[in-house]
Amino acid sequence: MTALTESLLVHASRNLPRYTSYPTALAFQPAPDDALTRDWLGAIRPTDALSIYVHVPFCERLCWYCGCHTSVPNGYDRIADFLGRLAREMDLWSAALPPHAGAAHVHFGGGSPNSLATADFTDLMATIGRRFRLRPGAEVAVELDPGHLDPDFARGLGAAGVTRASLGxxxxxxxxxxxxxRIQPFERVQAAVDDIRRGGVEAINFDMMYGLPGQTPDNVAASLTTALSLVPDRVALFGYAHVPWMKRHQAMIPAEDLADVAGRWSQAEAAESVLLAHGYVRIGMDHFAHPGDPMAAQLTDGRLRRNFQGYTDDSAAVLIGLGPSAISACPEGYAQNASRVDQWAAALERGRLPVSRQLATTGEDRLRGAVIERLMCDLEVDVGSVCLAHGCAAGALDDGLNMARALMADGLCAVSARQIRVSPGLSRLARVVAACFDQRPAPPSARYSLAI
Ligand code: SF4
Structure with missing residues (x-):
């Protein structure tokens, strides 16, 4: 247990990015057309593997805490329409790609991918295979809402090629x-896990939360204990981000029902204690894995990555994002699809990649991003070595190092020469240390979620 001192309370109360990319999506600028994205795609080499992300922007229900880009379709017509346009989008992206090494990773997120009919999901998987050519052993991960998971859908996932299921x-x-x-009794989640495993998907992730209205350290710990009885391979532990100015439905949660920063801290500690007591390995800021899970080995080897889906073992050089709001990433920059379905669809109708925002990264962005990623993944980094690996002087980021040194007095990290290590027990504040290397301040209108 780590005591929340007054100085740590100040840091835990800061509003900071989660650094699933650097620069963050708030730095993206309007894209006049898809020309820059097409240039980046043209630079892909035959040896570059792809990662494919598919955003399904529909859910059977709207959970008040949700921070995702989604809506309730009220019937299947909108979903069928979406699938037709998604097929068109896949045609456009695959035609824009030069020879590549195939897709090593496919991730379905949303929204709830299980809002698709079983046959449509199977067809979508087959189309992705044809358009982007899955590599042998490719990981295919799908996010699922267990409260509305059709047993046939769950049992068909393995046959469709899914290798990992992530349950909210x-x-x-x-x-x-x-x-x-979000009503979903234990028996429903248990049945979903059983159906998924029976269908041949062995790897199961759970997303768990603290900071929701009515949560206490005791009921958070009890929920984690119950969850672990189903033996998930990985657990992501997220603090609820109350941002009703960005997600209007969150206004259904009165701010006065939420725990303060000290309360959130106690809840996170309670959850982590259960996970560690059950032998799970801490991964970065907020993930935990069974010691036998590949992510635990990747952490040990320094190969853990962080992308828009959070911590990942996906090392593909190029990410292609499909669907409204999805983000694509190339070594040269980021491109985000239009978030509004009508604008996304209109671009596709004109034969354009549906990007609406983009950012060409500079060499300094990539250097700072590499340091931030190592801190967020490994909780330590040799800043000088990263600078040298990027062709810069070892002291190129001494400004950030000096900021990190200033955090030592509060116990957040240790800095020795050019090496930084986030203090044991404070990994959940890793982004406070990572922010020392962030040179792209958020626009004044932006408000990030709490650091804890
Ligand atoms: S099911 Fe998931 S994506 Fe859909 S509203 Fe609930 S939390 Fe958001």
Missing amino acids: VQTFDPEVQRRVN
Whole structure:
């Protein structure tokens, strides 16, 4: 247990990016057309593997805490329409790609990919295979809402090629579930896990939360204990981000029902204690893995990565994002699809890649991003070595090192020569240390979520 001192409380109360990219998506600028994205795609080498992300912007229900880009379709027509346009989008991206090494990773997120009909999901998987050519042993991961998971859909995932399923569990406390409009009893989640495993998908992730209305250290710990009885391979532990100015439905959660920073800290500690007591390995800021999970080995080898889906073992050089709001990433920069379905669809109708925002990264962005990624993944970094590996002087980021040194007095990290290590027990504040290397301040209108 790490005591929340007054100085740590100040840092835990800061609003900071989660650094799933650097620069963050808030730095992206309007894209006049798709020319720059096409230039980046043209630079892909035959040996470059792809990662494919598919954003399904639909859910059967709207959970009040949700921070995702999604909506309730009220019938299947909108979903069918979406699938037709998605096929068109896949045609456009695959035609824009030069020879490449195939897709090493496919990730379905949203929204809830299980809002698709079983046959449509199977067809979508087959189309992705034809358009982007899956590499042998490719990981295919899908996010699922266990509260609305059709048993046939769950049992068909393995045959469709899915290798990892990620279930939004969040909490088992019935009162908390009621207050966030996400009712899903344990038996339903258990049945979903059984169906998924029976269908041949062995790897299962759970998302769990703290900071929701009605959560306490005790009921958070109880939910984690119950969740671990189903033996997930990985657990992502997220603090609820209350941003009703960005997500209007979050206004259904009264701010006065939420724990303060000290309360959130205690809840996170309670959850982490359960996970560690059950033998899970801490991964970066907020993930935990069974010791036998590949992510634990990747952490040990320094190969853990961080991208828009969070911590990942995906090392592909190029990410192609499909669907509204999806982000693509190339070594040269980022391109985000239009978030509004009508604008995304209109671009596709004109035969354009549907990018609406983009950012060409500079060499300094890539250098700072590499340091931030290592800090977020490994919780330590040799800044001088990263600078040299990027062709810069070892002291190129001494400004950030000096800022990190200033955090030593508060116990957040240790800095020796040009090496930084986030203090044991404070990994959940890793982004405070990472922010020392962020030279792209957020626009004044932007407000990030709490660091804890
Ligand atoms: S099911 Fe998931 S994506 Fe859909 S509204 Fe709930 S939290 Fe958001």
